[in-house]
Amino acid sequence: MMKVITFSKRSVPVFIPQEHKGSLDLLQTKLESLALDLDFRRKWKRIKSVQMIRDVAIFQYNDGTKLYLDVS
Numbered sequence: 001m002m003k004v005i006t007f008s009k010r011s012v013p014v015f016i017p018q019e020h021k022g023s024l025d026l027l028q029t030k031l032e033s034l035a036l037d038l039d040f041r042r043k044w045k046r047i048k049s050v051q052m053i054r055d056v057a058i059f060q061y062n063d064g065t066k067l068y069l070d071v072s
Helices: 023-033 038-044
Strands: 002-007 010-015 047-053 056-061 066-070
Touching: 002 023, 023 047, 023 056
Parallel strands: 010 047
Antiparallel strands: 002 010, 047 056, 056 066
């Protein structure tokens, strides 16, 4: 299942398995807590997509590298 999440005036597609729909709420809460983190906001500008696997968000950059973030 694909949803779109908006953070810092930028929308990114989020891919979530059907059985982990609650993970999107965890991700949104974590992004709200990182709203004042300047380093993360710089990284967010280069993110192409997000994949949720249980309590871990995998951010994929345009160049193919990945950033793993624990959202629990």
